[in-house]
Amino acid sequence: MATATDLPVSPLAPERFPVLPVVRGVEVTTHSLGLYKGKVRDDLLVVHFPEGASAGGIFTRSSTRSDDVDRCRAALQAGKGRARVLVVNTGNSNAFTGAAGVAKNDATVASAVKMSGCDRHEVFVSATGVIGEPMAPHVISGGVETVWRNLRDPDWEKVANCIRTTDTFAKAAGETVNLNRRNVSIVGVAKGSGMIQPNMATTLNYMFTDANLGPVVCQALISKLGDLTYNCITVDGDTSTSDTLLFFATGAAGGEQIDNPDDPRLADFVAAMHRVLLDLAKQIVRDGEGATKIIEIAVEGGASDDSAKVIACSIANSPLVKTAIAAGDANWGRVVMAVGKTAEPVERDRLSIWFGGHQVAKEGQRSADYSETTATRAVAGDEVFIRVDVGVGRGKATVWTCDLTDGYVKINGAYRS
Amino acid sequence: MATATDLPVSPLAPERFPVLPVVRGVEVTTHSLGLYKGKVRDDLLVVHFPEGASAGGIFTRSSTRSDDVDRCRAALQAGKGRARVLVVNTGNSNAFTGAAGVAKNDATVASAVKMSGCDRHEVFVSATGVIGEPMAPHVISGGVETVWRNLRDPDWEKVANCIRTTDTFAKAAGETVNLNRRNVSIVGVAKGSGMIQPNMATTLNYMFTDANLGPVVCQALISKLGDLTYNCITVDGDTSTSDTLLFFATGAAGGEQIDNPDDPRLADFVAAMHRVLLDLAKQIVRDGEGATKIIEIAVEGGASDDSAKVIACSIANSPLVKTAIAAGDANWGRVVMAVGKTAEPVERDRLSIWFGGHQVAKEGQRSADYSETTATRAVAGDEVFIRVDVGVGRGKATVWTCDLTDGYVKINGAYRS
Numbered sequence: 001m002a003t004a005t006d007l008p009v010s011p012l013a014p015e016r017f018p019v020l021p022v023v024r025g026v027e028v029t030t031h032s033l034g035l036y037k038g039k040v041r042d043d044l045l046v047v048h049f050p051e052g053a054s055a056g057g058i059f060t061r062s063s064t065r066s067d068d069v070d071r072c073r074a075a076l077q078a079g080k081g082r083a084r085v086l087v088v089n090t091g092n093s094n095a096f097t098g099a100a101g102v103a104k105n106d107a108t109v110a111s112a113v114k115m116s117g118c119d120r121h122e123v124f125v126s127a128t129g130v131i132g133e134p135m136a137p138h139v140i141s142g143g144v145e146t147v148w149r150n151l152r153d154p155d156w157e158k159v160a161n162c163i164r165t166t167d168t169f170a171k172a173a174g175e176t177v178n179l180n181r182r183n184v185s186i187v188g189v190a191k192g193s194g195m196i197q198p199n200m201a202t203t204l205n206y207m208f209t210d211a212n213l214g215p216v217v218c219q220a221l222i223s224k225l226g227d228l229t230y231n232c233i234t235v236d237g238d239t240s241t242s243d244t245l246l247f248f249a250t251g252a253a254g255g256e257q258i259d260n261p262d263d264p265r266l267a268d269f270v271a272a273m274h275r276v277l278l279d280l281a282k283q284i285v286r287d288g289e290g291a292t293k294i295i296e297i298a299v300e301g302g303a304s305d306d307s308a309k310v311i312a313c314s315i316a317n318s319p320l321v322k323t324a325i326a327a328g329d330a331n332w333g334r335v336v337m338a339v340g341k342t343a344e345p346v347e348r349d350r351l352s353i354w355f356g357g358h359q360v361a362k363e364g365q366r367s368a369d370y371s372e373t374t375a376t377r378a379v380a381g382d383e384v385f386i387r388v389d390v391g392v393g394r395g396k397a398t399v400w401t402c403d404l405t406d407g408y409v410k411i412n413g414a415y416r417s
Numbered sequence: 418m419a420t421a422t423d424l425p426v427s428p429l430a431p432e433r434f435p436v437l438p439v440v441r442g443v444e445v446t447t448h449s450l451g452l453y454k455g456k457v458r459d460d461l462l463v464v465h466f467p468e469g470a471s472a473g474g475i476f477t478r479s480s481t482r483s484d485d486v487d488r489c490r491a492a493l494q495a496g497k498g499r500a501r502v503l504v505v506n507t508g509n510s511n512a513f514t515g516a517a518g519v520a521k522n523d524a525t526v527a528s529a530v531k532m533s534g535c536d537r538h539e540v541f542v543s544a545t546g547v548i549g550e551p552m553a554p555h556v557i558s559g560g561v562e563t564v565w566r567n568l569r570d571p572d573w574e575k576v577a578n579c580i581r582t583t584d585t586f587a588k589a590a591g592e593t594v595n596l597n598r599r600n601v602s603i604v605g606v607a608k609g610s611g612m613i614q615p616n617m618a619t620t621l622n623y624m625f626t627d628a629n630l631g632p633v634v635c636q637a638l639i640s641k642l643g644d645l646t647y648n649c650i651t652v653d654g655d656t657s658t659s660d661t662l663l664f665f666a667t668g669a670a671g672g673e674q675i676d677n678p679d680d681p682r683l684a685d686f687v688a689a690m691h692r693v694l695l696d697l698a699k700q701i702v703r704d705g706e707g708a709t710k711i712i713e714i715a716v717e718g719g720a721s722d723d724s725a726k727v728i729a730c731s732i733a734n735s736p737l738v739k740t741a742i743a744a745g746d747a748n749w750g751r752v753v754m755a756v757g758k759t760a761e762p763v764e765r766d767r768l769s770i771w772f773g774g775h776q777v778a779k780e781g782q783r784s785a786d787y788s789e790t791t792a793t794r795a796v797a798g799d800e801v802f803i804r805v806d807v808g809v810g811r812g813k814a815t816v817w818t819c820d821l822t823d824g825y826v827k828i829n830g831a832y833r834s
Binding site: 061062063064065093095096097098099100101130131132133134319320323324326327329332333334336337339340341342343344345346348349351361363364365366404405406408409410412413 | 478479480481482510512513514515516517518547548549550551736737740741743744746749750751753754756757758759760761762763765766768778780781782783821822823825826827829830
């Protein structure tokens, strides 16, 4: 099985792994269980919250999702948003593995309960890798028991590396922000580079803060901000069976617990969390398989925000748009096509399109001052901005994607072999 | 602008252009108006039915469709399904050209009326090529008047070549069949190789018969059979602004006109027309840009036929499925993913998948007698069959697509430059 380390680093990767703040109340360890044959790399991540944490999460809507996803959703419900342990493995997604997949997770949860002394609803499990390969039930659970004694303060780069699959670089982001007169930290780690489409990407994503937030706040913030970030990125329109975005708040920064998501004291925290999530989401697009350009697509004038998002995703997922941009071709006619192919309301004769700052189409036809040279310049660099007004109402949405190159075809033809 | 002739012929192309029957009551001519700069090739097709014809059609549902499409639909309505002239040009789609596009078609229709003496609602216009480039209004209409005197019995290969754009081979199919104790002929020509997705492909498709069918029958047959053929093929999930499938019946074979689509005498004719349409549709898939394999995807057990079709198209359009098959990788886990990503009802734990005749997944997990070797053999050739039972109801659908190779990326990065 190919892994990230076989692939050249994306040309859109950040220059270096970020400097990240300390998040109090989080212990982690990573370990190699040998799930990648013939390759030594960490494939097991265990996170422990010794004093517990509040939790919220959003998950893939796939109808063929893994037991891991079902179990996280059920644990949030049954455990009323409390968390003590998170166990993640790469190398095998445990999706579409029937009873074997359930047995693996039963064993893993049992080991986590045994080691931490928590309730079983406080344990969260995730997995990513090949679909449909049953695992022996005790591989992961045995690993949890073995590595438990190694839990310590996080080395975020190790954590981010541990959860990579075809990612060509480790993804993390973080900020420190003032909440209720205390400095609190937010750190997120993510993996994902293909099978990326809203609801959600093939992504595993974990955010940690030491802010003192109740479970209701955790769930409200991750639902709202996940929709504006992770659910606005797409690489290939494919959706994974394992996508998971979990948010844990340890409260170790102290202070009064905030239980109302609309509490005005949260404003700065929410803005910071939004930036961290958007940073992570865009890193995933920057690592889109074979990507050479990141493309921001802003649609306005939609019948509603949801309608604008459908249209934006139609442009973002169009192979014809993505291959043109890869080639540096300002082929805005393909944007017209992609706008037209959804069932959403569009006023053809009021449709306007901009590439970068240059208006290429105006009110249903090519703009009178269209310049091929200027339009081409707008798609020449590695960041491309496309704006579309569909002339119907006030709905807006912005999504991010990457171009489609022969690198995508090569990577995905080779992944499993 | 790149055209078909620059590209190597698809490895999936038929060995030769088919032998086609004579369709009485049809005159055609093709001509070069020089719409492809620096290249001599036919780009104007004029078809004339001296005694008129009954007509039916189906069209793209794009909200940014061309005036040509709007006008064909309106003509069918206003002219009560009667036809006398069809004018097709390649080299410019006339889509997203605002008032200039309308003026071009006004002029073309006026010239056709002048030359043939028919009503304006008996004239049909189509165009394919680059989107958003306004044309001088009299280029096509002048061409129609110039070439009118050249109308004669069809050379179908010239007709099929004239309507090609990025097609690497000319597409046509035909049969002779007994209808109401007379031999009648059916011939279809088509173009299309990318921007191919139900409702409809980027295809222009014209079918001609000398059977004596009323307009109601023409429309009913093309609607029903188009849904089972053209609306079941996909190359890249992109939908054109110009797609048109028109069906003309001249009645020149004589006999009583059939006006009831359910007339039992039509059975053999309908079966033949279905075969011709499916042949053409599959030729389009065989010419999918960069294609090296044709893939048939049959979904059963859907909540309804429509639901099964959504799931089949989700598999057919998944870049991850298509790249795996291109590489000869029997990566059935990606089929699980593609089944799961739609909102359609699916029973994960009753899901079964076959590659060729080999059952790879059974009731929500890998089949007990799964063989990687057998599965790999099933995707090794240039025809791949995938069957999926989603375990819900009795809905069924079959769709056809091709694999995704770096050839697609290369062709579509170069098309406009």
